[in-house]
Amino acid sequence: MSSSENPSVLHSVADMLSKQVTKDRLLRAMVDRVVEELDAERGTLYLIDAITGELTSRVAHLPELKEIRLPPGQGVAGHVAETGKSVVVPDASSDSHFFPGIDKATGYKTRNMLVVPIRDDEDAIRGVLQVLNRKQGNFTDQDKLLLDSLADQVAQALELTSLRPIGDRARGVLVDGPFNNIIGECRLMTDLYDRILAAATTDVTVLIRGDSGTGKTLVARAIHDNSERHDGPMVHVDCTTLPAGLIESELFGHERGAFTGADRRVQGKFELADGGTLFLDEIGDLPLPLQGKLLRFLQEHAFERLGGRQTIKTDVRVVSATNANLEEKVAQGLFRQDLYYRLRVLELTVPPLKDRGPKDIERLAEHFLDQYARRHRRKARRLSREALARLVTHDWPGNVRELEHCIQSAVVLSKGTTIDQDQLSLPGTAGSSPAKSGYLPGTPLAEVERDHIQRTVESCGGNRTEAARKLGIGRNTLARKLK
Ligand SMILES: Nc1ncnc2c1ncn2[C@@H]1O[C@H](COP(=O)(O)OP(=O)(O)OP(=O)(O)O)[C@@H](O)[C@H]1O
Numbered sequence: 001m002s003s004s005e006n007p008s009v010l011h012s013v014a015d016m017l018s019k020q021v022t023k024d025r026l027l028r029a030m031v032d033r034v035v036e037e038l039d040a041e042r043g044t045l046y047l048i049d050a051i052t053g054e055l056t057s058r059v060a061h062l063p064e065l066k067e068i069r070l071p072p073g074q075g076v077a078g079h080v081a082e083t084g085k086s087v088v089v090p091d092a093s094s095d096s097h098f099f100p101g102i103d104k105a106t107g108y109k110t111r112n113m114l115v116v117p118i119r120d121d122e123d124a125i126r127g128v129l130q131v132l133n134r135k136q137g138n139f140t141d142q143d144k145l146l147l148d149s150l151a152d153q154v155a156q157a158l159e160l161t162s163l164r165p166i167g168d169r170a171r172g173v174l175v176d177g178p179f180n181n182i183i184g185e186c187r188l189m190t191d192l193y194d195r196i197l198a199a200a201t202t203d204v205t206v207l208i209r210g211d212s213g214t215g216k217t218l219v220a221r222a223i224h225d226n227s228e229r230h231d232g233p234m235v236h237v238d239c240t241t242l243p244a245g246l247i248e249s250e251l252f253g254h255e256r257g258a259f260t261g262a263d264r265r266v267q268g269k270f271e272l273a274d275g276g277t278l279f280l281d282e283i284g285d286l287p288l289p290l291q292g293k294l295l296r297f298l299q300e301h302a303f304e305r306l307g308g309r310q311t312i313k314t315d316v317r318v319v320s321a322t323n324a325n326l327e328e329k330v331a332q333g334l335f336r337q338d339l340y341y342r343l344r345v346l347e348l349t350v351p352p353l354k355d356r357g358p359k360d361i362e363r364l365a366e367h368f369l370d371q372y373a374r375r376h377r378r379k380a381r382r383l384s385r386e387a388l389a390r391l392v393t394h395d396w397p398g399n400v401r402e403l404e405h406c407i408q409s410a411v412v413l414s415k416g417t418t419i420d421q422d423q424l425s426l427p428g429t430a431g432s433s434p435a436k437s438g439y440l441p442g443t444p445l446a447e448v449e450r451d452h453i454q455r456t457v458e459s460c461g462g463n464r465t466e467a468a469r470k471l472g473i474g475r476n477t478l479a480r481k482l483k
């Protein structure tokens with residue numbers, strides 16, 4: 001498809017693809033690159049809305065218009081979307097497909113244009129890429145070849161975002177949510193998107209709440225990746241897995257000689273995150289003595305390294321997350337109330353999957369199906385009606401993570417193009433691990449325990465923290481038993 005000797009669009013957006021930047025910013029970066037490469041004045045990237053068939057401009061160099069919507073077939077772009085053939089238009093005003101309405105609305109004068117389809121690997125048309133007004137002379141056939149190959153790269157980039165086809169529909173993409181890889185369009189999620197974007201425009205301290213596996217880490221990334229700090233580091237600290245004796249040094253660093261074995265000065269996460277975001281995951285597990293030090297940091301942006309006297313100031317935005325009931329911890333004296341208020345200047349709640357409605361479950365399932373079929377090179381393309389029905393009635397205690405694992409394992413085991421109900425390893429379906437709920441008397445205890453632990457971990461979508469909590473044992477104990 002794309003030729004490697006050509007200037008690359010993909011290369012210039014590669015680092016964005018792995019981030020939760022907004023789709024608009026990602027597409028914009030690609031169009032900017034294309035316009036520069038073609039020496040044009042302006043460019044537009046249209047996506048075909050898989051549901052309505054309309055062309056919607058996702059990015060246009062049109063300060064005058066926020067969005068353009070073209071009904072199927074209208075304009076040169078609409079024509080290209082229908083025929084799938086690239087066209088060079090040397091003189092727009094005399095071209096029979098040219099739609100003068102947009103110039104009329106914007107006051108911009110289109111002299112000439114070059115318009116090509118965006119096709120995926122399977123030759124399905126996803127959108128249209130156009131450039132307007134070559135700065136010198138007219139667009140050539142050479143330019144056409146170049147734009148065709150850049151459009152292939154745009155298609156490859158789209159595959160890595162949530163702008164994807166619906167099921168196995170041949171045309172268009174599902175335009176869903178503002179972020180690169182966060183799926184969901186229920187009300188709870190669109191409200192969350194608004195709050196993420198609001199959080200991204202300020203430096204206030206954010207607390208993300210939500211059950212295990214709902215997407216809190218993803219939300220934290222979306223905040224960082226869309227904030228002014230996006231070029232700075234995002235440093236992730238999981239307060240649960242840090243060994244108690246090391247947390248302070250991990251977070252705040254230490255001086256040489258601060259404790260036995262401290263043979264050199266080490267920077268902590270608050271220094272490493274300078275200019276960026278520090279993401280404190282499972283903040284409810286931060287030991288009390290350190291809560292005071294964190295509170296001081298939030299108030300003064302200052303701290304001292306362990307064993308040090310010098311006060312260090314860093315420019316760090318703090319985002320924290322928890323699935324614990326912090327109010328309860330405050331009431332029990334395990335969490336400082338003043339810190340609790342400081343952390344939740346802005347609070348975002350990620351909803352449990354079962355509250356998000358069948359549509360979101362379906363979209364997520366299709367998204368994971370698509371993604372894992374590609375990754376594991378499987379033919380699976382769709383879910384059977386029964387499989388889907390099963391997915392939307394399950395209550396997903398492990399939330400999106402559980403759904404992701406469920407689809408991934410079904411995809412790996414799949415042979416044909418359709419995934420059926422019995423390929424889903426959910427309780428109550430044929431593919432699930434044998435439900436040995438009634439153990440026979442005399443079954444060795446170790447066996448019962450092993451089975452019980454395994455099934456609990458599975459029901460938590462593989463999340464050990466959650467499983468340990470349910471089993472009433474510590475994470476370390478669980479890890480040992482799993483070995
Ligand atoms: N809305 C979503 N769209 C697409 N993928 C999602 C979405 N929400 C979660 N995921 C995926 O589900 C998995 C779990 O998400 P994530 O790790 O962000 O959850 P979490 O709330 O941080 O869980 P934990 O409490 O265990 O830390 C990840 O692989 C993530 O990419």
Ligand SMILES: [Mg+2]
Pocket residue numbers: 216217281
């Ligand atoms: Mg997480």
